[in-house]
Amino acid sequence: MSAHPLAGVIAGAARFVSGVQVVWLGSRPQARQTVYFANHTSHLDFVVLWSSLPENLREQTRPVAAQDYWESGLRRKVAVDVFNALLVPRGREGAGGQNGASARASETIDHLVLGMGDCYSLIIFPEGTRGTGEEVAPFKSGLYYLCRQKPGVQLVPVYMENLNRILPKGEFLPVPFIGRVAFGPPMAFDAAEPKADFLARARDAVCSLRQS
Template sequence: MARAYLFLTVFIPLTFLFALSAIIGTLFDASGRIYAAHARLWARLSLALVAVRVTVVGAENIPAGPVIFMSNHQSNFDILALLAAMPRQLYMIAKKELFDIPVFGASMRRGGYIPLDRSDGRRALKSMDNAAAIIRSGKSVVMFPEGTRSTNYQLLPFKRGGFMLAQRAGVPVVPMTINGSGRINPAGRTRIYPGNITITLHPPILPASAASRNEAESRLMTQVHSAISSSLEL
């Protein structure tokens, strides 16, 4: 537990400083490259604080153009691992409330991250349509279809929202399996251990047409679930 508190003592001010610096960087670079470089360096420094290494397997499965990456979610370290090691500039989709956090939320907005408003059905659908348009314009995003962290490494039931978004965006979905992060920072526990995280990228899946939108979303959900499960270490 002492390791976790020492980590947070450095991580919190480091996050604030990088968020502020990234905001300034966006004033001089509208492409997002400076922001992405900030995010990658922040993630790598954060992982180095607790001796965590990340390996990416299957990078050749990432197609050209925008994609939606869908991954299992075991730990707060999943996002750090993805930002630190993925060979593609990533944008996060996050609940709207996170964008209200001082400095951090402003940094996310300036970095092009996408808020989803889940306060009611109408706003949620409008927010999803906006997100789909942003993805089609060229941004590759990351989503965790479980919606929360798993406490036993097994996949939780998927939420439907990510698959609704994938059908609306009409871009390839690349399933990812993250192993090891749950052992480094177990969900619901204030403990951090050194170790290794492996990110396995599976072949892309194209959203397919079907007799109904619900059928298409269900089919995509089943395919993504099967791909992530195929490399999951329990």
């Protein structure tokens, strides 16, 4: 499947607005199944990350976006039709009792695994929601369970800088700061590692790419 023609246009516009500088630190863009996981501060994030990838990798890469926000009307058109996004329900941990929550979580993981098939890469934001840009929130468990299901995929941490300044939570007028997207060295997954350790390590890998 080739990328939607509008995707290139929107990606170009997002890159222009964000003036984004892309750096690969200790990793190279590779045409293999990859999970790019990044900090999340702005609605621009997934478009900018997607457009920071080399063109040949973009059409193989699907952003994962929150269903409650992206499902309606025009947003859905952009996310699903143009960027081929996978919409997932946001994990509200604790809600509806432990069993209900974990059943929903495992449905979400199945949905992601299905969406990846054996050729698609994913862009995910393991914080689960947009932060202020000052601190990276603790990662939700989804990344861990996804890796258990797909142990062969490459894990690439990404830090996105200044996008919160360009378009912070709750604003719709952008200010043209210069953004930066840093791709870090691929991270190994070890099924024997405890979940909390893995998630902390993944978060550290993202934070270590921060420039300032």
